[in-house]
Amino acid sequence: MPIGGGLWSTAMYHPEDAPRSPVNAWTFEGAMTGMSESAAPKLGIVDTVVSMEVDMPANANGVLYALGGFSGGLTLYVKNGVLNYEYNLFEVMRTKIKSTGKLPTGKVKIEVESKLADKVGGAMNITLKANGKVVGQGQVPAAISLHFTTNESLDFGSDTFSPVSLDYYDQAPFAFNGSIGTTKIVYPKK
Numbered sequence: 001m002p003i004g005g006g007l008w009s010t011a012m013y014h015p016e017d018a019p020r021s022p023v024n025a026w027t028f029e030g031a032m033t034g035m036s037e038s039a040a041p042k043l044g045i046v047d048t049v050v051s052m053e054v055d056m057p058a059n060a061n062g063v064l065y066a067l068g069g070f071s072g073g074l075t076l077y078v079k080n081g082v083l084n085y086e087y088n089l090f091e092v093m094r095t096k097i098k099s100t101g102k103l104p105t106g107k108v109k110i111e112v113e114s115k116l117a118d119k120v121g122g123a124m125n126i127t128l129k130a131n132g133k134v135v136g137q138g139q140v141p142a143a144i145s146l147h148f149t150t151n152e153s154l155d156f157g158s159d160t161f162s163p164v165s166l167d168y169y170d171q172a173p174f175a176f177n178g179s180i181g182t183t184k185i186v187y188p189k190k
Contacts, residue, residue: 024186024187025184025185025186025187026041026184026185026186027182027183027184028156028182028183028184028185029181029182029183030156030157030179030180030181031156031157031158031176031180032154032155032156032157033153033155033156033157033158033160034153034155034160035153035154035155036153036154037067037068037147037148037149037150037152037153037154038147038150040067040153040154041154041185041187042147042187043067043074043114043154043185044067044073044074044087044114044124044140044143044144044148045120045143045144045145045146045147046116046120046187047114047115047116047187047188048112048113048114048185048186048187048188049111049112049113049114049184049185049186049188050065050076050111050112050114050183050184050185051109051110051111051183051184051185052064052065052109052110052111052156052180052181052182052183053107053108053109053180053181053182053183054107054108054109054110054176054178054179054180054181055106055107055108055178055179055180055181056078056081056103056104056105056106056107056108056178057105057177057178058081058105059080059081059102060078060080060081060103060105060176060177060178061078061079061080061174061176061177062077062078062157062158062174062175062176062177062178063075063076063077063155063157063158063159063168063173063174063175063176064076064077064078064110064156064157064176064180065154065155065156065157065183066154066155066158066159066163066164067148067152067153067154067155067164068088068148068149068152068164069148069149069151069152069161069162069163069164070088070091070162070163070164070169071090071091071148071149071162072088072089072090072091072144072148072149073088073148073149073152073164074086074087074088074148074164075088075159075163075164075165076110076112077159077165077167077168077174077176078103078176078178079167079168080102081102081103082098082099082101082102082103083098083099083103083110083128083130083135083136084096084097084098084099084165084167085097085098085112085126085128085136085138086164086165086167087124087126087140087143088148088164088165089140089142089143089144090144090148093141093142094165094166095138095139095140095141096138096167097126097128097136097137097138098136099128099130099135099136100135100136101135103130103135104130104131108130108131109129109130109131109132110128110129110130111127111128111129111130111132112126112127112128112129113125113126113127113129114126115127116143117139120143120145121142121143121144121145122142122143123139123140123141123142123143124139124140124143125137125138125139125140126138126139126140155173156180156183157175157176157180158173158174158175158176159172159173159174160173
């Protein structure tokens, strides 16, 4: 009792009530692979800012970060010097946002700002920046409410296990051919 009390489900009806860690900022150094999605920052679910210090070669290629896998996830990668963001909503919908041109070479600060338009599980606005300048914007029509997978990971510098994007599927793990310095991920205060 009460009848129907089990319908108060964090998975379907009230994802905002799902348990979440009180941690709201992370710092990572260099490339990294294999951080369990359940322990990783909640990219693609809540408002986040990802800031990466990278050394960008000319015509850079490779994954800067990836969370999840082929069945669902998100990825930020560079292909022929162009910054690409893809949100793979369980293979049902793939939202792709690209920079308007090639990234500068040398030391570059890449930022990805993700902001929910309304509520958890709703639309999410994405802004891509390079050295403080907006280089791409778009909207993910529907975001996830809990997590993409139970057996994939958060990676920096490559996309291990199954690749998130079809754009580099045949090149997986599509290791970044530059170098990654410090990556900071924060949930901005509202």
